[in-house]
Amino acid sequence: MFARLGEWSHDRRRLVVGLWVVVLVVGNMVAGAVGDAHRQDFSLDGFESTDGFTLVGESFDDGSGSPQSAQIVFRADQGVNDPTVREAMEGLFSEVAEIEDVTSVQSPYAPGAAAFQVSKQGAEPGTIAFATVNLPEDIEFTRAADVGDEVRELLPDIDGLRIELGGFLFAEYEQPSSELFGLAFAVIILIVAFGSVLAMGLPVGVALFGIGIAGALVVFASHLLEVPDFASFVGLMIGLGVGIDYALLIVTRYREQLHAGHTVRESITIAIDTAGRSVAFAGATVVISLLGMLLIGIGFIGGLGVTASITVAVTIAASLTLLPALLGFAGDKIERTRWRGLLAAGFVAVGLVGAGLEIGALAGVGLALAVLAVVVGFFVAPLKREVTRRPPRPRRDTLAYRLSRFVQQRPWTVAIGAAAPLIVLSLPVGALRLGFADESNFADDTATKRAYDLVVEGFGKGSSGPIYLVAPVSGADQIGTLAAVNEQVGADPDVASVLGPQPNDPATPTAVRWLVTPTGGPQDESTTNLVNRLRDDVLPPIEQTAETEILTTGLVAANVDMSAHMGDRIPVFFGAVLALSFVLLMIVFRSLLVPLKAVIMNLLSIGAAYGVIVALFQWGWLSDLTGIQPGPIEAWAPMMLFAVVFGLSMDYEVFLLSRVREEWRRTGDSRTSVADGLAATAKVITAAAAIMVVVFGSFVLEFERDMKMMGIGLATAVLFDATIVRLLLVPATMELLGDRNWWLPRWLDKVMPNLDVEGHTEPVRPEPEEPGQPEKVLVGQD
Numbered sequence: 001m002f003a004r005l006g007e008w009s010h011d012r013r014r015l016v017v018g019l020w021v022v023v024l025v026v027g028n029m030v031a032g033a034v035g036d037a038h039r040q041d042f043s044l045d046g047f048e049s050t051d052g053f054t055l056v057g058e059s060f061d062d063g064s065g066s067p068q069s070a071q072i073v074f075r076a077d078q079g080v081n082d083p084t085v086r087e088a089m090e091g092l093f094s095e096v097a098e099i100e101d102v103t104s105v106q107s108p109y110a111p112g113a114a115a116f117q118v119s120k121q122g123a124e125p126g127t128i129a130f131a132t133v134n135l136p137e138d139i140e141f142t143r144a145a146d147v148g149d150e151v152r153e154l155l156p157d158i159d160g161l162r163i164e165l166g167g168f169l170f171a172e173y174e175q176p177s178s179e180l181f182g183l184a185f186a187v188i189i190l191i192v193a194f195g196s197v198l199a200m201g202l203p204v205g206v207a208l209f210g211i212g213i214a215g216a217l218v219v220f221a222s223h224l225l226e227v228p229d230f231a232s233f234v235g236l237m238i239g240l241g242v243g244i245d246y247a248l249l250i251v252t253r254y255r256e257q258l259h260a261g262h263t264v265r266e267s268i269t270i271a272i273d274t275a276g277r278s279v280a281f282a283g284a285t286v287v288i289s290l291l292g293m294l295l296i297g298i299g300f301i302g303g304l305g306v307t308a309s310i311t312v313a314v315t316i317a318a319s320l321t322l323l324p325a326l327l328g329f330a331g332d333k334i335e336r337t338r339w340r341g342l343l344a345a346g347f348v349a350v351g352l353v354g355a356g357l358e359i360g361a362l363a364g365v366g367l368a369l370a371v372l373a374v375v376v377g378f379f380v381a382p383l384k385r386e387v388t389r390r391p392p393r394p395r396r397d398t399l400a401y402r403l404s405r406f407v408q409q410r411p412w413t414v415a416i417g418a419a420a421p422l423i424v425l426s427l428p429v430g431a432l433r434l435g436f437a438d439e440s441n442f443a444d445d446t447a448t449k450r451a452y453d454l455v456v457e458g459f460g461k462g463s464s465g466p467i468y469l470v471a472p473v474s475g476a477d478q479i480g481t482l483a484a485v486n487e488q489v490g491a492d493p494d495v496a497s498v499l500g501p502q503p504n505d506p507a508t509p510t511a512v513r514w515l516v517t518p519t520g521g522p523q524d525e526s527t528t529n530l531v532n533r534l535r536d537d538v539l540p541p542i543e544q545t546a547e548t549e550i551l552t553t554g555l556v557a558a559n560v561d562m563s564a565h566m567g568d569r570i571p572v573f574f575g576a577v578l579a580l581s582f583v584l585l586m587i588v589f590r591s592l593l594v595p596l597k598a599v600i601m602n603l604l605s606i607g608a609a610y611g612v613i614v615a616l617f618q619w620g621w622l623s624d625l626t627g628i629q630p631g632p633i634e635a636w637a638p639m640m641l642f643a644v645v646f647g648l649s650m651d652y653e654v655f656l657l658s659r660v661r662e663e664w665r666r667t668g669d670s671r672t673s674v675a676d677g678l679a680a681t682a683k684v685i686t687a688a689a690a691i692m693v694v695v696f697g698s699f700v701l702e703f704e705r706d707m708k709m710m711g712i713g714l715a716t717a718v719l720f721d722a723t724i725v726r727l728l729l730v731p732a733t734m735e736l737l738g739d740r741n742w743w744l745p746r747w748l749d750k751v752m753p754n755l756d757v758e759g760h761t762e763p764v765r766p767e768p769e770e771p772g773q774p775e776k777v778l779v780g781q782d
Contacts, residue, residue, distance in 0.1 A: 002280070006272030006324050010265050013325035020209055020322045027216035037222040038141040038229040040300045041067075047561040048535065052553025053137075055470050059504040059511035067555050068139055070148065070167030072096070073130040073451040075458075077160035080108065080118055080129040088156040093131055095154050099147055101139055106132040116499050116515055119458030128458030135169065141229040144169040166439060166451030166464075178702050178711075179240055182695035184352035186244055187345055189694070193687035195387070197341040198334045199251055206323050207243025210315035214239055217314065218307045226299035227307055233707055234304065235311040237699055238644055241692040241714070242286065243315040245648070246279040247323050248691070249655060252684045254327055255334065264331045268324045276320050278654045281755075283316035285584060286647025289577045293639055296569045298562065301636050305643070312647075337387045340377020344370040396675075400682030404675035404731045411735040418728040419604060422720060426607035428614035434563040435632025438465060438522040441705045443627070456521075462496050465522025467531060468554040469500070469514040469539075471546075479503060479512055481546040486514070488538050494519050494530040522556050523631045531560045566635040573639055577646055578603075585650070587755045589657055590744050597733050598657075601725045602649045606642060609717035613637070617709055626700060626708070634706045637713065645717040648692070652726060656681050660734070661742070670741065674734045682727070689722030 009016050044050050053067055072092070076085040090109055097105045108117035108129040119128040133151070135144055148170035155163050183204065190200035218232055253275035257267035290312065293305030327334070351366025377383035395401060407414045442449035455464045469489070473479055479501055490498045500514030516534075520526040531552055539550045578599055585595030613633060615621045620630030660677030667673055696718065699711025734741050 002276050002320075003269050003273040005320060006269040006276065007265070009272075009321045009324035010268045010328040013328040016321055016325035017329075020213075020318070024209060024212050024216075027213055031216035031219040034219065034223070036140070036142055036219045036227075036232075038227055038231070039138060039222075040141070040228040041137065041226055044298065044558070044561055044565060047558075047565070048551055049553045049558040049561045052468065052470050052551035052557070055472060055511060055551060056468065056513065056553065059470075059472075060513070061504075067558055068135045068137055068144070068169060069555075070133045070135070070144070070165065070170040071130045071451060071455070072133060072151065072163065073128070073166050073454045074161060074163045075128045075454055076162075077124075077127065079126050081126065084158060085161055088158055088161070089129075089131075092154055092156060096131075096133060096151055099150050101135060101143060101147055102133060103136060104134045106134070112502075116459075116463075116497075116517075121458065121460065128454055130166070130455060133170075139169075141169070145172075148172075162454075164447050164451035164454060166448055166455065168439070168448070171439075171442065171448040172446065178698040178700075179236055179695070180352045180355045181701065182240065182698035184349040185694040185698075186691045187349045187352070189687055189690050190244075190248070191342070191345055193683065194251075194255075196334055196337045197345045198330055198337070199255065200345065202251055202323060202326055202330065202334075203244045203247035205326070206247040206318045207240055207315065209322055210243045210318040211236060211239040211311070213318075214311035214314040217310050221303070221307050221310065225303040225306055227303040228300045230704065230706060231304050231307045233702075233704070234640065234710060235308055237696060237707075237710060237714070238308055239311040239315055241695050242283070242312055242648065242651075243318065244691050244695070245651065245688045246283060246315060246319040248688050249279055249651075249684060250275045250319055250323055251327070251334075258332060258335065264328065268327050271327075272320060272324055275655075278651070278658065279319050280316060281584075281588070282647060282651035282654055283312055283319075285581065285650045286312045286644065287316075288580060289643035289647050290640075292573055292576050292580075292643065295573050295576060296566060296639065298565065301566070301639070304636060304640065308640070308644070338377065338383065339385055339387060340373050340380075340383040342387055343373040343377070343383070347373060395679045398679045398682070400727075401675050401679035403727060404678045407728060407731045408671055408675065408735040411732040414728050415732040415736065418724050418732065422604040422608045422724060425611040426604070428611040428619070429607055431618070432610065432614055432638070433525060433528075433618060433632045434567050434635040434638070435523055435528065436559045436563070436635060437631040437705050440464075440521060440523070441629050441631055443703065460496055460517065460519070461521040461524070462518035462527070465518070465527065465556040466554060467516040467518060467527075467534070467552060467556055469516060469534075469550055469552055470511060471513075471543075471548050471550040472511050473503070473509055473548060476503070476506075476509055478546065478548065479509065482512065482542065482548075482550070484542045484545070485539075485550065488542060489514070489516060489534065492530065492533065492538065494526050494533075518556075522559070525632075527556060528560050528563075531557050563632075563635045566639070570639060574642060577643065581646060581650060584755075585653065586744075587752050588654065589661060589742070590749060590752075591742050592744055592748075593737055594657060594741055597730075597737075598649075598653050601729050601733075602646055602653075602721070604729075605649065605717055605720040605725050606645050608720050609641065609645065609713050610638065612716045613641075613709060613713050616712065617705070628705065628708060631705070634709060637706065637709050640710065641713045641717065644714060645721070648718060649721050649725075652685055652689070652721065655685065656726060656730065664742065670738045671735065674731050678727070678731060685722055685726060689718050692718045693722075 074080065074089060076082055078085060086109060090107065093105045093107045096102060106113065108114060108131055117129055119125055135147065148165055151165060186204060187200060190203065191197065194200055214235055215232060218227065218235055221227055250271050254267050254271040257270045262270065287309040290305045290309040294302040296302065347366050347370035351363045351370065354362025354366055439448050439452040452464055469485065471482060482501060485501065486498050489495055496517045496519045498514055498516050501512040503509035504511045518527045518530050534552050543550050582595045582599050585598055586592060616626060617628055618630060618633055623629060656677060659680050660673050663673035663676045664670060693715045696711045697715035700708050702708055
């Protein structure tokens, strides 16, 4: 099937490229007209916080039952009750309440609201206040952002009055631009690895096509699934990395077949039938791993996994159809590069760096020089000349081969020495705390952080994330039996204040609620512990006495419930992915020990990446350099990292071990087969990994904390996997096991299906071992 697909894409290349262009253009036009419907529901069916939201929404008519809310925080030097200030702000609140999709505005000037919405602390009490803007529970993020923009247009301008919009829903997010920075380095790395501008451009172009179409599909998916707003950023990051990675493997195999004397059509067919199979297998593993996030049972987590898998699936399709069509147009010109093209590519990289760093002058100069190099290159003789390249060294003279032989001479020393740093880096995982970061992690120059700082100054850290208690009652008499709530909850050392009880109807109440202000912020571990302590220890005796259920709710409690649920489901998700990976590798390589080693070593690299994330993001190490403030690890991040990295590791594993197995089956020598396989694949694996490390690592420049976390996590995991694992641990452990690497019980071999990821090809011309003989060298050697 793969061979026929390669032939068909080559023979009908104009049709294939035309279809991809039409889908890209039309898809994005339709997506732009439809618009996205991103949303993220923090209420979880069957959990206490959700039941509390429901009871508040049914019993109180102030809109506070929705977990979706933002704040209008203001400070008046003359005091918030100054007549001019009060008139202006009450007018603002009335106008905001009329905005479409605003369910209610809880004003600090409402009866009784001043007790908790007007500051009583700080240097000047009574100068800071806030109003809560409640929005529908199912509101789309883009619509919430539009509401924030409408509110900004209504803000009054009064001397001494400062107004800031707080909360995630009203935050002003910047579109990511660091992917351009990563692209620039991808251009450089590919040119160094390939020595060809055309060979560099094809993987980048295929990746961009995949990302462009996948982005439109994510927009459509947001109308069918619960998809968070950051899903498009995650898709961009993953699509860029795997898109270049997959295309790079196929282009490398294509050039290898050209060097072996095959025609362009034959080379494309063989490349798709061999490297294309590996790409399809590895990509399918990534897709299945990402879809495994549906096992978590949370809407936006499942939506994130589905949309990320869509991005990977589209990049696979582009690699298997669009790429061979483009290779058909390129032909053997892929081996030739002129100086004008090399200079133009270098200047394009400079322009992309400028664009990624938002330095307009640098971007403009780089692109202008690129165009100039191309134009002038047609007239200036030196620029029209082809770039001469040094002939590649024989495989057994490469650094990778010598390194493998060095490792094989002392396998125990290398294995222990390589595993030790990964184990040490994995130690912080024991302190991993899942949660959701609050507004304190925004940059200091953002309105969201300024609003947060005002609230903390006037009310304390806990006021930015209060905890609500709500209980159903049968009348005013039962409220008296709940008097112990104030006393017992207020006595907790992590509680700053308790306001309430507030009945929904003073005459015939059916529900009563309290506002509990913690001493810590929403993301603090002490606040999480407080929620659990209230539920487990403080409130149960009162519930028994009052004969009613007191529900702990609010956004902080919802985050605690969601984080706990994800933590409970993570072992199920990890177990499913690990079991699937083990079975697939066992079927592919007909071995028990190879997949077992692969699973263990992948866990080491991922564990080390988790440890780095905990140190940087939870403990705040190097925060002066990274700009990252300490907080919990985003509850969805470990699962997403695990799914993506495990799939990418599978990609390298298949590409390397298939070559090793091929050599072993040809020679029967378990030692030289490892060294030859590593030497044949080291260059392409190193180039692919370097590209992904730079692309993923560039996201540390992004505005959002979760994007920084994903970027650093993916970059470090790929770095560890492509260096310590592939270059040291794999040859060391394979040397220790020898022929036992390929052992499989006969009865198991008979019942397992035959899954061929190596494909079928004519044997390439053998490489001469004698120095001075003419040689045909495979791309992928160093």
